[in-house]
Amino acid sequence: xxxxxxxxxxxxxxxxxxxxxxxxxxxxxxxxxxxxxxxxxxxxxxxxxxxxxxxxxxxxxxxxxxxxxxxxxxxxxxxxxxxxxxxxxxxxxxxxxx
Amino acid sequence: xxxxxxxxxxxxxxxxxxxxxxxxxxxxxxxxxxxxxxxxxxxxxxxxxxxxxxxxxxxxxxxxxxxxxxxxxxxxxxxxxxxxxxxxxxxxxxxxxxxxxxxxxxxxxxxxxxxxxxxxxxxxxxxxxxxxxxxxxxxxxxxxxxxxxxxxxxxxxxxxxxxxxxxxxxxxxxxxxxxxxxxxxxxxxxxxxxxxxxxxxxxxxxxxxxxxxxxxxxxxxxxxxxxxxxxxxxxxxxxxxxxxxxxxxxxxxxxxxxxxxxxxxxxxxxxxxxxxxxxxxxxxxxxxxxxxxxxxxxxxxxxxxxxxxxxxxxxxxxxxxxxxxxxxxxxxxxxxxxxxxxxxxxxxxxxxxxxxxxxxxxxxxxxxxxxxxxxxxxxxxxxxxxxxxxxxxxxxxxxxxxxxxxxxxxxxxxxxxxxxxxxxxxxxxxxxxxxxxxxxxxxxxxxxxxxxxxxxxxxxxxxxxxxxxxxxxxxxxxxxxxxxxxxxxxxxxxxxxxxx
Numbered sequence: 134x135x136x137x138x139x140x141x142x143x144x145x146x147x148x149x150x151x152x153x154x155x156x157x158x159x160x161x162x163x164x165x166x167x168x169x170x171x172x173x174x175x176x177x178x179x180x181x182x183x184x185x186x187x188x189x190x191x192x193x194x195x196x197x198x199x200x201x202x203x204x205x206x207x208x209x210x211x212x213x214x215x216x217x218x219x220x221x222x223x224x225x226x227x228x229x230x231x
Numbered sequence: 232x233x234x235x236x237x238x239x240x241x242x243x244x245x246x247x248x249x250x251x252x253x254x255x256x257x258x259x260x261x262x263x264x265x266x267x268x269x270x271x272x273x274x275x276x277x278x279x280x281x282x283x284x285x286x287x288x289x290x291x292x293x294x295x296x297x298x299x300x301x302x303x304x305x306x307x308x309x310x311x312x313x314x315x316x317x318x319x320x321x322x323x324x325x326x327x328x329x330x331x332x333x334x335x336x337x338x339x340x341x342x343x344x345x346x347x348x349x350x351x352x353x354x355x356x357x358x359x360x361x362x363x364x365x366x367x368x369x370x371x372x373x374x375x376x377x378x379x380x381x382x383x384x385x386x387x388x389x390x391x392x393x394x395x396x397x398x399x400x401x402x403x404x405x406x407x408x409x410x411x412x413x414x415x416x417x418x419x420x421x422x423x424x425x426x427x428x429x430x431x432x433x434x435x436x437x438x439x440x441x442x443x444x445x446x447x448x449x450x451x452x453x454x455x456x457x458x459x460x461x462x463x464x465x466x467x468x469x470x471x472x473x474x475x476x477x478x479x480x481x482x483x484x485x486x487x488x489x490x491x492x493x494x495x496x497x498x499x500x501x502x503x504x505x506x507x508x509x510x511x512x513x514x515x516x517x518x519x520x521x522x523x524x525x526x527x528x529x530x531x532x533x534x535x536x537x538x539x540x541x542x543x544x545x546x547x548x549x550x551x552x553x554x555x556x557x558x559x560x561x562x563x564x565x566x567x568x569x570x571x572x573x574x575x576x577x578x579x580x581x582x583x584x585x586x587x588x589x590x591x592x593x594x595x596x597x598x599x600x601x602x603x604x605x606x607x608x609x610x611x612x613x614x615x616x617x618x619x620x621x622x623x624x625x626x627x628x629x630x631x632x633x634x635x636x637x638x639x640x641x642x643x644x645x646x647x648x649x650x651x652x653x654x655x656x657x658x659x660x661x662x663x664x665x666x667x668x669x670x671x672x673x674x675x676x677x678x679x680x681x682x683x684x685x686x687x688x689x690x691x692x693x694x695x696x697x698x699x700x701x702x703x704x705x706x707x708x709x710x711x712x713x714x715x716x717x718x719x720x721x722x723x724x725x726x727x728x729x730x731x
Contacts, residue, residue: 137599145598149551150558150575151591152583164653165596171654172540175612178619185614186621188441188471189427189670190695195470209334213562222560225567225574 137165232267232397232729233260240306240400240454247305250294254287254305258349261307265351265398267729273373274383274393275309278352282318283307286349293347303457304347309399311390312353313360314445315434316340319350323436324358324368324386327585328563337434338466339403339445346461351399354389358587359554360410360438362386363659366650367589375418377685377724381643384414390448391418396727401458402448407438408542409639409663411446412675412690417643419677419686419720421455421705422448424663426695427670428473430459431466439549440471442542442667450721452676452706456480459698473696483699484706490524492704495631499535500662506641508681513637516678516689519711520704530627530634534619535665541616542664543657544600544609551597554590557582592653621669624694633700634692636662638675642685666692674701676708677720686720 139158142165146153153161207220216223235243235252246252262280269275290305310316313323315333322328336344343350357367365372365388373388375381376396383392390402391414404411406424415422423446430445437443447458459480466472496517502510521527559565559581560574566581586594600609627634639659649655666673673692681687689708693700713719 141599142595145595145602146591147579148602149555149594149598150578150582151586151594152579153591157588157591161592161595164592165599167654168543168596169599172544172609172613175537175540175544175616176608178534178537178540179612179615183615183618185611186617187614189617189621189668190471190473192428192471197467205334210561212334213331215559215563215565224560225572225577227574229573 137162137169232264236260236264236397236400239451240303240449241457243400244303244306248302254290254349255284257305258283258287258307258351261351261399268396268727269398270730271374271379271727272376272392272396272398273371274354274389274396274398275352276312276322276324276355276370276389277319279319279350283349283351286344286347290347290349301346301461303461305349306400307349307351308343309351309354309390309393309402310340310343311356311387311402311404313356313405313436314340314403315436316350316353319353321353321436322370323360324356324370325585325587325590326369326564327557327581331562335434338431338468339462340434342462348461354387354393354402356389357386358590359436359550360386360405360407361550361589361593363409363413363656364388364649366646367587369587372646375643376727377419378643381645381685382417384417384643386410387414387422387448391415391420391422394448394450395420395721395724400449401454403445403462404448405435405443405445406667407442408546408667409660411448412663412673413639413659415448415675416638416688417686419724420448420450421452421674421676422446423455423459423674423698423701424666424672425459425463425698426473426477426672428471429477429672429698430462431464431469431472433466433468437553439546440553441549442546444667451719452674452702452709453481453484455674456484456702477696477698480699480702484702486703487707487710489520489704489707492525492633493528493631494520494525494704495528495530495627495634497535497627497634497636498529498531499533500636504640504661505637506682509637509641509687512679512681512687513689516708517635519715520708523707523711528631530630532620532623532627532665534616534623537616538620538665538668539657539661541613541620541668542660544613545617547593547597548600548610549597551594551601554594557585589653617668620665624665624669624671628694633704636690638662638688638690642682642687662690671695672698672701674705676705677712679712679720680723
């Protein structure tokens with residue numbers, strides 16, 4: 134059995150910025166334990182010096198010419214925002230009052 | 232149902248080219264079919280008759296004026312709702328994007344428009360393409376046209392069911408671990424995952440960026456080949472886009488010949504764990520291919536044992552990062568808690584309300600797999616398994632030109648059967664995932680009826696950039712089947728009740 138406790142689920146959900154209720158915490162803890170147990174064998178699959186693959190077809194340094202191309206207008210870029218003002222995205226306070 | 236819409240995409244395109252039908256007539260015939268059956272099938276999240284008919288009328292006018300048009304010009308198509316469209320909402324099956332109309336077209340969508348293909352609508356999917364059944368769509372599941380009580384596969388169950396129910400001759404899908412090929416398997420249709428980078432992902436709402444690939448969905452192999460030829464090609468907007476052309480898939484699909492082709496049966500994806508009917512149809516197809524001159528060999532891919540584990544670490548890890556963009560700021564839902572909340576509380580409340588259970592589960596799992604102290608054991612190991620799987624494929628392709636397996640272990644399941652058991656749901660992808668991990672192309676081709684008279688399918692895999700081999704062997708097997716059956720696979724499907 135792996136180590137996903139309800140407290141860890143709350144911590145991870147907070148890191149991921151998702152509010153979770155107590156029912157979800159219990160359910161996710163159970164389900165994630167099962168999933169993590171089922172993938173744990175992967176630690177034994179790779180011994181020693183196997184290199185990691187991050188992308189299946191490796192490409193490095195993909196550049197383009199430094200020329201101006203059409204892009205979104207400010208209005209288009211803001212068109213999906215819940216709130217905007219003065220041509221910018223408007224959000225709630227970043228710091229709380231303390 | 233009009234006979235017109237039962238025809239293949241290439242036949243319909245021929246009627247357009249020869250002036251026997253107009254694009255407006257053809258587009259309207261498909262819209263009529265949608266009006267008659269989609270109340271039951273629910274392939275679409277959005278249908279856009281005005282935009283589709285306007286595009287069709289434009290093509291008819293240009294054709295009448297003698298303009299040189301693309302060979303598929305005027306042929307309507309459906310697009311999975313995780314590709315951005317400026318004239319239709321794009322939700323990716325999530326409440327968090329409900330009503331969002333993107334300010335730009337995905338490159339694939341722009342290519343369809345440039346070819347003159349009217350876009351009928353946007354098809355349903357599991358939320359952010361996470362699922363195998365469309366049951367995780369925030370807007371309700373799509374149904375399997377062969378049996379409305381069964382799933383149409385996922386995540387692209389909207390695209391598979393839309394072609395299987397003759398609401399569209401072609402559709403676009405995306406495949407991260409089988410989201411094109413598994414739906415093809417359960418609906419008796421064709422779907423291909425091209426080589427990673429062969430088709431642009433610009434404007435595809437990313438699930439797992441090292442795995443995602445856009446591809447074609449259709450009722451026969453040539454039609455998918457024609458569609459891949461439309462959407463493939465280098466795109467400077469996608470840094471993973473391959474610079475080179477892979478050639479014409481349609482030409483490959485017309486080479487109905489497998490003489491001397493070495494076809495490798497993957498030992499790990501056959502037999503145990505696969506339903507008897509699925510395996511029986513699979514073995515019959517191997518015989519057909521052998522009789523047609525192919526050489527059947529067995530290949531061993533021992534690392535495939537760890538493929539699902541690697542996938543269900545890599546995918547959530549990448550998804551947890553990709554989905555961080557849904558933060559209530561730039562697009563989509565914003566939910567503001569009572570009082571004077573900080574932006575962090577607004578984000579957390581928005582993501583709570585906007586994401587469904589599978590998305591939350593995978594984001595939390597991915598956050599775990601990437602967290603300090605676990606990263607090496609989980610994400611690091613998974614990336615190493617990826618290397619081992621690539622090595623298995625390299626060794627297998629030294630012995631065989633293409634590899635083959637059943638596309639999935641068992642026929643379409645009934646709604647609700649696996650909803651509360653994520654692990655059981657994940658096993659549907661056992662045969663499709665290795666191709667995504669290695670970046671190689673795969674095609675799912677109908678393979679006869681198996682358990683409970685439901686469709687089964689067969690999957691071919693080829694080395695990276697050798698997509699053409701898949702269309703050649705796929706089209707050849709399709710022809711061999713049709714010679715045996717005396718009809719197409721889709722013609723075995725029961726007629727849907729049309730609403731009046």
